[in-house]
Amino acid sequence: MATLDIRDLHVDVVTETESKEILKGVDLTVSSGETHAIMGPNGSGKSTLAYSLAGHPKYQVTSGSVTLDGEDVLAMSVDERARAGLFLAMQYPVEVPGVSMSNFLRTAATAVRGEAPAIRTWVKEVKQAMKDLDITEEFADRSVNEGFSGGEKKRHEILQLELLKPKIAVLDETDSGLDVDALRVVSDGVNKYKADSDGGVLLITHYTRILRYIHPDKVHVFAGGKIVESGGPELAEELENNGYLRFTSGKPAAV
Amino acid sequence: MTQAPNVSGALETSDRVASHLHPEGSFDVADHPVPSGKEEWWRFTPMRRLRGLQTDAPFAAGGCTVTVQAPAPATVSQVSIDDPVTRESGFAPTERVSARAWNAVDEATLVDIPAEAELDQPIYLRHTGNGSDVATAGHAVIRAGRHSKATVVLEFSGSATVADTVQVIAGDGAQLTVVAMLEWADDAVHHSAQHIKVGRDAKVKHAVLTFGGDLVRVPVSVDYDGPGGDVELLGLYYADEGQYLEHRIFVDHAKPNCKSDALYKGALQGKGARTVWVGDVLIRKAAEGTETYEMNRNLLLTEGARADSVPNLEIETGEIAGAGHASATGRFDDEQLFYLLSRGIPEPVARRLVVRGFFGEILLRLGVPDVVERASAIIERELAVTGN
Ligand SMILES: Nc1ncnc2c1ncn2[C@@H]1O[C@H](COP(=O)(O)OP(=O)(O)OP(=O)(O)O)[C@@H](O)[C@H]1O
Numbered sequence: 228m229a230t231l232d233i234r235d236l237h238v239d240v241v242t243e244t245e246s247k248e249i250l251k252g253v254d255l256t257v258s259s260g261e262t263h264a265i266m267g268p269n270g271s272g273k274s275t276l277a278y279s280l281a282g283h284p285k286y287q288v289t290s291g292s293v294t295l296d297g298e299d300v301l302a303m304s305v306d307e308r309a310r311a312g313l314f315l316a317m318q319y320p321v322e323v324p325g326v327s328m329s330n331f332l333r334t335a336a337t338a339v340r341g342e343a344p345a346i347r348t349w350v351k352e353v354k355q356a357m358k359d360l361d362i363t364e365e366f367a368d369r370s371v372n373e374g375f376s377g378g379e380k381k382r383h384e385i386l387q388l389e390l391l392k393p394k395i396a397v398l399d400e401t402d403s404g405l406d407v408d409a410l411r412v413v414s415d416g417v418n419k420y421k422a423d424s425d426g427g428v429l430l431i432t433h434y435t436r437i438l439r440y441i442h443p444d445k446v447h448v449f450a451g452g453k454i455v456e457s458g459g460p461e462l463a464e465e466l467e468n469n470g471y472l473r474f475t476s477g478k479p480a481a482v
Numbered sequence: 483m484t485q486a487p488n489v490s491g492a493l494e495t496s497d498r499v500a501s502h503l504h505p506e507g508s509f510d511v512a513d514h515p516v517p518s519g520k521e522e523w524w525r526f527t528p529m530r531r532l533r534g535l536q537t538d539a540p541f542a543a544g545g546c547t548v549t550v551q552a553p554a555p556a557t558v559s560q561v562s563i564d565d566p567v568t569r570e571s572g573f574a575p576t577e578r579v580s581a582r583a584w585n586a587v588d589e590a591t592l593v594d595i596p597a598e599a600e601l602d603q604p605i606y607l608r609h610t611g612n613g614s615d616v617a618t619a620g621h622a623v624i625r626a627g628r629h630s631k632a633t634v635v636l637e638f639s640g641s642a643t644v645a646d647t648v649q650v651i652a653g654d655g656a657q658l659t660v661v662a663m664l665e666w667a668d669d670a671v672h673h674s675a676q677h678i679k680v681g682r683d684a685k686v687k688h689a690v691l692t693f694g695g696d697l698v699r700v701p702v703s704v705d706y707d708g709p710g711g712d713v714e715l716l717g718l719y720y721a722d723e724g725q726y727l728e729h730r731i732f733v734d735h736a737k738p739n740c741k742s743d744a745l746y747k748g749a750l751q752g753k754g755a756r757t758v759w760v761g762d763v764l765i766r767k768a769a770e771g772t773e774t775y776e777m778n779r780n781l782l783l784t785e786g787a788r789a790d791s792v793p794n795l796e797i798e799t800g801e802i803a804g805a806g807h808a809s810a811t812g813r814f815d816d817e818q819l820f821y822l823l824s825r826g827i828p829e830p831v832a833r834r835l836v837v838r839g840f841f842g843e844i845l846l847r848l849g850v851p852d853v854v855e856r857a858s859a860i861i862e863r864e865l866a867v868t869g870n
């Protein structure tokens with residue numbers, strides 16, 4: 228049983244010219260087996276939260292704490308966080324030319340598992356996971372994310388989720404850019420991860436449609452850099468019908 | 483030759499030579515004034531670090547020890563510089579360093595691969611420098627007979643100050659690979675003018691792998707002797723703190739239906755690491771059906787390094803099969819690094835993945851197992867230097 232605990236998290240985004248506060252006190256606890264959906268308007272800071280948890284250098288934590296099973300996540304380097312069991316499926320996965328997907332996956336699995344997986348079982352494992360996600364075999368030889376379509380990139384993020392089996396997974400808009408069939412395949416992948424690994428999921432999304440496939444235990448509304456309301460799945464229904472208007476001090480929401 | 487003696491950097495206007503970057507050559511040193519460094523041809527080179535190779539630095543014998551390994555029926559021998567074979571490739575020095583190198587030797591080393599011979603092992607010429615105080619001149623001619631198949635590896639290591647000439651003659655239908663592997667010590671200076679004449683339907687792969695040296699400058703030029711010639715020019719360089727590595731290619735397409743494909747890749751790390759790549763492909767009127775591509779990519783691994791990259795393409799006929807050039811210089815990308823780290827991969831491993839991937843394409847195309855293995859090992863060592 229793992230628990231990610233976020234307490235009063237304040238984060239600045241650091242650019243060349245200035246630094247600006249984006250997260251203004253986020254409180255959230257995600258445990259194994261739970262699925263939390265975070266929904267909120269554009270620019271409210273959802274990705275900032277995701278990147279801050281992963282340790283992206285552009286985002287500076289100014290106060291608050293993040294712990295995973297009591298360990299101080301903020302004191303860990305980016306790779307240490309991943310090895311501790313945190314995973315971020317990115318909204319915009321990065322292309323890494325020259326590094327083949329298969330080499331990348333094996334290197335990552337070796338790092339996270341602490342030893343190189345045995346070749347034969349590894350090959351089988353990867354093949355099966357790719358098949359489950361409708362990814363054709365030729366992708367193994369292609370450079371990481373290079374020239375992948377938006378949907379292909381998202382599938383590969385979930386492929387990594389399957390293979391790295393983190394304790395807690397943050398999925399940043401994994402559903403955007405997917406057609407209905409792909410959405411189902413990717414959702415199945417997330418559900419499989421949850422079932423196999425008893426993982427905790429923090430699902431960031433704009434739309435309720437993915438919540439038909441991945442059922443959240445909790446729904447949080449994110450606005451102005453913090454969680455402004457939390458509830459059960461019914462909160463998602465309300466957002467679907469009324470938008471974010473009531474949470475954004477009367478300004479029309481951009482959804 | 484109808485033109486006045488060559489002046490590097492002068493605008494060339496004869497009918498035959500339209501490329502201002504590559505004036506006609508001359509064997510007479512007096513025809514080549516001492517370059518100031520402002521000439522187009524020299525504009526990147528730190529002239530003071532050439533140790534007088536471009537002025538009057540005396541040449542002495544014995545600067546390098548050479549060992550030869552030549553599987554039969556190939557032969558390696560010394561021939562007089564006046565032997566007609568030294569004029570066979572059509573090369574003539576276009577600047578003072580090469581002209582001086584030409585005139586400083588009495589003999590050239592001739593690597594002769596008989597017609598139709600197929601060698602299953604590479605020929606090696608291993609040069610070991612004995613010190614960089616005195617300059618040394620060298621001259622090698624590699625002649626691959628018609629329909630022969632061979633690989634020649636020229637290795638350079640140790641300390642030395644060298645100006646040399648490498649001429650490659652690929653006979654009709656020959657398949658020849660020539661690799662220059664520069665593993666010089668940190669204090670070496672090497673200027674190497676290399677010229678390739680490509681016979682009808684011959685296939686030549688030429689590679690320069692540059693790792694060591696304080697200053698290395700390798701201009702490579704290509705001429706076609708008939709239609710159907712196919713040349714692949716590969717380059718891999720890795721510049722450390724304070725190193726200056728310059729590579730130039732000039733491909734002169736004057737015959738129809740020939741191909742050229744150039745790919746040079748460089749990595750730079752450390753303060754003052756500096757590389758220059760200048761690519762020039764000229765497609766003359768007669769060269770219909772030409773297919774050419776040139777590409778240079780540089781990867782800046784740390785702050786304080788600088789890579790210049792200048793691809794040129796001059797086209798004088800509309801009847802070509804395809805022509806392209808590209809160049810890109812990028813920093814080691816923070817977002818790429820973050821992505822790899824976020825999957826648990828430690829930073830040194832992540833950097834190695836990216837650099838190996840970057841050079842992988844060249845090594846794959848090079849395909850000479852022994853050289854590839856050693857180059858990979860050197861790259862790993864270089865990566866360890868900065869604790870990457
Ligand atoms: N690297 C950055 N440089 C500058 N500003 C940034 C950066 N990252 C985020 N911001 C700013 O921080 C705010 C929050 O951005 P963030 O990407 O976290 O929002 P989001 O809720 O994920 O939006 P979306 O729904 O569009 O994905 C925005 O105003 C954005 O412009």
Ligand SMILES: [Mg+2]
Nearest residue numbers: 273274275318
């Ligand atoms: Mg976002």
